[in-house]
Amino acid sequence: MTELTHFIDGKHVKGTSGRFADVFNPATGEVQAKVPLASKAELDAAVASAKAAQPAWARVNPQRRARVMMKFVELLHRDMDKLAEALSREHGKTLPDAKGDVIRGLEVAEFCIGAPHLLKGEFTDSAGPGIDMYSLRQPIGVAAGITPFNFPAMIPMWKFCPAIVCGNAFILKPSERDPSVPLMLAELMQEAGLPDGILQVVNGDKESVDAILDNEDIGAVGFVGSTPIAEYIYGRGCANGKRVQCFGGAKNHMIIMPDADMDQAVDALVGAGYGAAGERCMAISVAVPVGDETADRLIEKLAPRVEALKIGPYTAGDDVDFGPVVTADAKTKILGLVDSGVEQGAKLVVDGRDFKMQGYENGNFVGACLFDRVTTDMDIYKTEIFGPVLSTVRAQSYEEALGYAMDHEYGNGTAIFTRDGDTARDFANRINIGMVGVNVPIPVPLAYHTFGGWKKSAFGDLNQHGPDAFRFYTRTKTVTARWPSGTKEGAAFSIPVMD
Numbered sequence: 001m002t003e004l005t006h007f008i009d010g011k012h013v014k015g016t017s018g019r020f021a022d023v024f025n026p027a028t029g030e031v032q033a034k035v036p037l038a039s040k041a042e043l044d045a046a047v048a049s050a051k052a053a054q055p056a057w058a059r060v061n062p063q064r065r066a067r068v069m070m071k072f073v074e075l076l077h078r079d080m081d082k083l084a085e086a087l088s089r090e091h092g093k094t095l096p097d098a099k100g101d102v103i104r105g106l107e108v109a110e111f112c113i114g115a116p117h118l119l120k121g122e123f124t125d126s127a128g129p130g131i132d133m134y135s136l137r138q139p140i141g142v143a144a145g146i147t148p149f150n151f152p153a154m155i156p157m158w159k160f161c162p163a164i165v166c167g168n169a170f171i172l173k174p175s176e177r178d179p180s181v182p183l184m185l186a187e188l189m190q191e192a193g194l195p196d197g198i199l200q201v202v203n204g205d206k207e208s209v210d211a212i213l214d215n216e217d218i219g220a221v222g223f224v225g226s227t228p229i230a231e232y233i234y235g236r237g238c239a240n241g242k243r244v245q246c247f248g249g250a251k252n253h254m255i256i257m258p259d260a261d262m263d264q265a266v267d268a269l270v271g272a273g274y275g276a277a278g279e280r281c282m283a284i285s286v287a288v289p290v291g292d293e294t295a296d297r298l299i300e301k302l303a304p305r306v307e308a309l310k311i312g313p314y315t316a317g318d319d320v321d322f323g324p325v326v327t328a329d330a331k332t333k334i335l336g337l338v339d340s341g342v343e344q345g346a347k348l349v350v351d352g353r354d355f356k357m358q359g360y361e362n363g364n365f366v367g368a369c370l371f372d373r374v375t376t377d378m379d380i381y382k383t384e385i386f387g388p389v390l391s392t393v394r395a396q397s398y399e400e401a402l403g404y405a406m407d408h409e410y411g412n413g414t415a416i417f418t419r420d421g422d423t424a425r426d427f428a429n430r431i432n433i434g435m436v437g438v439n440v441p442i443p444v445p446l447a448y449h450t451f452g453g454w455k456k457s458a459f460g461d462l463n464q465h466g467p468d469a470f471r472f473y474t475r476t477k478t479v480t481a482r483w484p485s486g487t488k489e490g491a492a493f494s495i496p497v498m499d
């Protein structure tokens with residue numbers, strides 16, 4: 001049994017709390033490692049040494065800090081296969097998808113190489129007589145990230161790359177379900193030249209999260225995970241005076257207009273609904289065909305495609321569309337929701353509930369399920385299922401379809417499939433959702449744009465990665481300087497104004 005560690009001051013460090021969580025192989029159901037769950041004292045000690053290391057790192061000029069990211073990108077490429085294998089083994093997703101997980105994080109590291117430019121402040125020459133005004137972007141100090149199980153490479157990198165390149169030290173508290181890749185990423189950052197103490201990985205659960213939220217030396221907290229925890233972390237972190245951004249759950253609707261290219265829409269739904277077993281915050285979980293004729297054509301084409309999806313362990317190679325869900329509890333929750341859909345009157349067109357993976361009977365495999373005639377009062381519509389289950393809600397008009405997406409409490413992503421530019425434009429303008437696809441089912445913005453939802457999918461005011469990350473992980477200081485001639489004017493007692 002492997003005993004995993006924390007990563008503190010550039011070294012792997014054993015847990016001392018005496019508490020551990022099991023790390024499973026989702027394909028076999030076996031426990032493959034134990035991860036230590038840090039106590040408050042362990043977390044506080046990691047923050048104290050991060051705090052001590054941070055000022056010297058902040059003084060390293062931004063170009064040299066960017067060179068660490070450059071080297072890190074190179075090392076990620078070197079170790080791509082190793083990282084993807086470790087990721088699939090703990091998460092369950094296929095190897096190509098695991099590589100995608102690493103690459104979407106690597107792209108943020110690439111963006112961070114532009115830090116010398118992105119950290120430049122503003123300058124106004126002669127804002128007044130002999131007066132210059134300029135702004136500095138200074139690091140917060142120590143920042144922390146609390147991340148979910150479903151992207152154990154990408155999301156930690158979304159957090160620590162911008163934070164660190166801005167001159168902060170960073171405490172990463174990854175998901176306890178798949179902690180190995182975050183530890184490997186910390187090793188690579190070290191190998192890339194990061195000084196000790198600047199990236200600390202502290203494994204843990206609620207105890208270490210609460211310790212982060214209460215630690216006075218942590219100035220900023222970034223969270224990604226489910227909405228109830230996002231809301232809790234946002235509330236407690238803000239109450240303790242921290243800068244906090246929390247990204248939560250989703251229920252992403254894809255609207256299919258009567259003029260859509262149906263083959264393209266079906267391809268999109270199969271990939272976006274069932275890829276990674278539906279365990280993506282940008283998965284499409286609700287299809288909204290407009291008009292019964294569109295709905296009938298959609299279901300007719302979609303059902304055989306869903307039935308033909310290939311499910312298996314990542315070790316089966318390229319022949320697998322998606323793997324098991326992350327835990328036995330997740331499987332039980334998903335199957336319970338599918339049962340509730342049937343009981344509440346939805347039509348289960350493809351029933352994957354009895355799927356068994358030969359040779360992997362103890363794995364967390366769930367067969368693909370497709371519902372038609374779902375209504376908004378059903379639990380399968382209201383809840384984020386986070387499994388390979390797609391619900392179809394029939395709308396009779398564009399306005400009705402738009403209304404479904406607008407009225408749902410989540411607002412992470414959405415998509416419309418149409419050939420009509422006016423409809424697409426109207427949709428993109430009116431929808432109250434953060435990321436919108438036009439004939440693109442999973443509109444995840446690239447690293448140089450920003451990622452974030454609206455409504456109950458995000459708490460806080462800035463998005464992740466892209467330019468927003470540089471705002472979140474820095475504080476602006478504005479300097480007004482009169483040098484040297486203006487000192488002769490004598491004292492002024494009223495507020496200066498520009499007459």
Ligand code: NAD
Nearest residue numbers: 147148149174175205206209225226229247248249250281
């Ligand atoms: P989760 O909320 O269970 O866990 C996320 C993190 O919070 C983990 O590090 C976990 O240890 C910690 N945590 C869990 N319970 C806690 C508690 N009671 N108190 C304090 N900390 C706690 O989420 P998950 O199951 O790991 O991830 C799936 C969820 O993440 C889905 O809802 C998905 O939509 C969401 N997600 C959102 C985005 C986004 O950018 N909006 C991206 C990926 C995933």
